[in-house]
Amino acid sequence: MPACAGMSGEAEQSMTAALDLSLYAKPADDGRLSIDLAVDGVTCGACIGRIEGAVKQLPGIAEARLNYTNRRLHVVWTGGALEPSRIIETLEANGYHGHPFVPLRAEQEEAAEARKLTRCLAVAGFAGMNIMLLSVSVWSGNASDMTAETRDFFHWASALIALPAAAYAGRPFFASAWRALKARSLNMDVPISLGVILALGMSLVETAHHAREAYFDSAIMLLFFLLIGRALDHAMRRKTRAVAGNLAALKADTAHRLRDDELVTVPAAAVRPGDRLLVKSGERVPADGKIESGRSEIDESLITGETARRVIAPGDTVYAGSLNYAGTLTLAVTAAGGATLIDEIETLLDKAASAKSRAMRLADRASRVYAPVVHVTAALTCIGWLAAGASLHDAIVTAISVLIITCPCALALAIPAVQVVASGALFRANVILNSGDAIERLAEADTVVFDKTGTLTLPEPRVVAPANADPVLLQIAARLALSSRHPLAVALAREATSRVPFADAVEEPGRGVRAIIDGVEARAGSAAFCGLAAPLPMPGLSYIYFAMGGRSLAVAVAQTLRADAVETVARLRALGLDLRILSGDRTEAVAPVAKALGIDKWGAELKPADKIALIEDLKRQGRRVLMVGDGLNDAPSLAAAHVSLSPISAVDLTQAQADAVFLGERLAPVGDAVVAARRARRLMTENLGLAVVYNLIAVPIAIAGAVTPLIAALAMSGSSLLVTLNALRARRGGSSS
Amino acid sequence: MNVLVYLVPLALGLGLVGLFGFLWALRSGQYSDVDGAALRILSDDDVEG
Numbered sequence: 018m019p020a021c022a023g024m025s026g027e028a029e030q031s032m033t034a035a036l037d038l039s040l041y042a043k044p045a046d047d048g049r050l051s052i053d054l055a056v057d058g059v060t061c062g063a064c065i066g067r068i069e070g071a072v073k074q075l076p077g078i079a080e081a082r083l084n085y086t087n088r089r090l091h092v093v094w095t096g097g098a099l100e101p102s103r104i105i106e107t108l109e110a111n112g113y114h115g116h117p118f119v120p121l122r123a124e125q126e127e128a129a130e131a132r133k134l135t136r137c138l139a140v141a142g143f144a145g146m147n148i149m150l151l152s153v154s155v156w157s158g159n160a161s162d163m164t165a166e167t168r169d170f171f172h173w174a175s176a177l178i179a180l181p182a183a184a185y186a187g188r189p190f191f192a193s194a195w196r197a198l199k200a201r202s203l204n205m206d207v208p209i210s211l212g213v214i215l216a217l218g219m220s221l222v223e224t225a226h227h228a229r230e231a232y233f234d235s236a237i238m239l240l241f242f243l244l245i246g247r248a249l250d251h252a253m254r255r256k257t258r259a260v261a262g263n264l265a266a267l268k269a270d271t272a273h274r275l276r277d278d279e280l281v282t283v284p285a286a287a288v289r290p291g292d293r294l295l296v297k298s299g300e301r302v303p304a305d306g307k308i309e310s311g312r313s314e315i316d317e318s319l320i321t322g323e324t325a326r327r328v329i330a331p332g333d334t335v336y337a338g339s340l341n342y343a344g345t346l347t348l349a350v351t352a353a354g355g356a357t358l359i360d361e362i363e364t365l366l367d368k369a370a371s372a373k374s375r376a377m378r379l380a381d382r383a384s385r386v387y388a389p390v391v392h393v394t395a396a397l398t399c400i401g402w403l404a405a406g407a408s409l410h411d412a413i414v415t416a417i418s419v420l421i422i423t424c425p426c427a428l429a430l431a432i433p434a435v436q437v438v439a440s441g442a443l444f445r446a447n448v449i450l451n452s453g454d455a456i457e458r459l460a461e462a463d464t465v466v467f468d469k470t471g472t473l474t475l476p477e478p479r480v481v482a483p484a485n486a487d488p489v490l491l492q493i494a495a496r497l498a499l500s501s502r503h504p505l506a507v508a509l510a511r512e513a514t515s516r517v518p519f520a521d522a523v524e525e526p527g528r529g530v531r532a533i534i535d536g537v538e539a540r541a542g543s544a545a546f547c548g549l550a551a552p553l554p555m556p557g558l559s560y561i562y563f564a565m566g567g568r569s570l571a572v573a574v575a576q577t578l579r580a581d582a583v584e585t586v587a588r589l590r591a592l593g594l595d596l597r598i599l600s601g602d603r604t605e606a607v608a609p610v611a612k613a614l615g616i617d618k619w620g621a622e623l624k625p626a627d628k629i630a631l632i633e634d635l636k637r638q639g640r641r642v643l644m645v646g647d648g649l650n651d652a653p654s655l656a657a658a659h660v661s662l663s664p665i666s667a668v669d670l671t672q673a674q675a676d677a678v679f680l681g682e683r684l685a686p687v688g689d690a691v692v693a694a695r696r697a698r699r700l701m702t703e704n705l706g707l708a709v710v711y712n713l714i715a716v717p718i719a720i721a722g723a724v725t726p727l728i729a730a731l732a733m734s735g736s737s738l739l740v741t742l743n744a745l746r747a748r749r750g751g752s753s754s
Numbered sequence: 755m756n757v758l759v760y761l762v763p764l765a766l767g768l769g770l771v772g773l774f775g776f777l778w779a780l781r782s783g784q785y786s787d788v789d790g791a792a793l794r795i796l797s798d799d800d801v802e803g
Contacts, residue, residue: 062793085790135780143773147766167758174762 144182299502322601431704434744439697455676460698468646
């Protein structure tokens, strides 16, 4: 098909020029347009000026601002004055990569929630400080010669600050407690809300009766401490979500759309069913579709885990994420965006997600025990004092002071504080958490199920044993391979020490590349293209050939294990985990991997439904399964497992099911994640223990009626400080490198 | 001690000014890029040569 080859050559030329970004340009007021780009390559403060300066040189730019914290560039320009792809080209010319970016809904909601929490925190902080000033005056005044009128004045002033501040800053707790009560359950926010409201109400009554003491400061300080915990928790979650969002933008594919025989490059997200797409050699198929023309081999390992390539012809169906090896394909899109999914997997996924028993979180379990105990203790205190002959007023005041002192300040900080610190430690170990309670579930895992392709092995094929080849010849071959996008050539090109391709290299699509080097023609590609005889095919191995002036080279390319897979597997075993491999690949491809890693329990040629059945089996044996997988076929198993991890190279749908995503080419983050999670879990239990010890000391004092506001203030801040400091110990380690 | 009757509200008022200042800064996006702000102060491209 010479005509087709010629067209794809032209398409290559126009690829960057015609990138159509209209999908991402958002109209602002007064006819302006804006776009957000995730920028890759920002390393230091000087980049800010360089990027903004370069972009502002473009015509029609009204605003260009780089957010250094989350590495995002916001550009506003006058509509029509500029093609947005020029911005990306400008960044490219300055050594940065820009990727159009649509903020996720969840991210925007979380940003709004974080702002709300910060406002509440500011109000609580302001109120707390002012009330403390007044309270300290009252405490010292009570010990010396303060008149009753001055004390009343100070108490009323405290009330004036505390009531509106609590009404504003307490909303996150009140709302959550109300939701829990409406659902007829108890969470930690119920005792918190009750404590705050009762403390304020009692103080108000006491103030009206000219009492010596009031608890306005305790109520507000409690809110302040708890809000700090929540705000930190949110900040950490936002940070990881921003990084995850950027990574998604960096990964987002483009598609070459054919419309009226005109080729336009569009973001894959803009592809609609019915579109006709061109997929070139070395590219991933951007959407599910039927082949209209072209023949090729495709690698579907990201979909099924199968590493052997499938030969496809017009009329065949291909799935998004398949890697096109040989020729240029034209396909008609049958589904795009969220609908690119094999039916079988979709049904399995629904079932797995609904069957997944929601593991009860440690904090919820603690609060379910804690709240009734506290309330019963307070009630018994009241009855006890009445029986002992105290007045109703004194009995109620003592009961409320029990509620205040037991208010789960330390308890409510005990777990979130560890989670914040631990997710920070995981983040540094290249693990990004999708869900907050994943740490606890990760710590409980006792069995690890690995997928093989793309998880234990690298997602792309690599050259096998390059050391056996003549190094000089290998370098020339690798440099020549830089000029091709064929997956085998890309693998060979990884071996090149120089990243400069030969100037006059020509690629013949589907066959290979050739160039004249020092007057001699060199060719890299298929055996026939290089004029060599092809050896007998070996399972799992592909060859790329190189010939130059009578000398030749056959380079074997295969799926290889991640560099540290053996160590990581040994480390996980040393941690007492039971390891298994469940793969969709052929038996002869899985067996050597299992042998190399010393894993004797493995299964091959498994369909997604088989994988789930095996995981359900393990669950019935009482095991808690950590599933690590990347393929579309793993998505249901990830959802079914107790906790799941997936590499960043996984397909989007699979990543969305995983509790955490790990970055990079190493497998070590899996081990790091388990170690960090176990340490975090230990610290959470320790913190809960500390909170219990605090209560064992403080509650008898409160029941005895000896708690003054001063003691309450000291006890609360002391215990909060203690658990927070203990949580900071989760920072240590996390990374084993 | 009558002086307290207006000194305490005055102190509170000043504190409120600070609180509203912070809320305004929060709303106008001054905390959206804290790392960047620390670096931007070092560049002097606002000084036209």
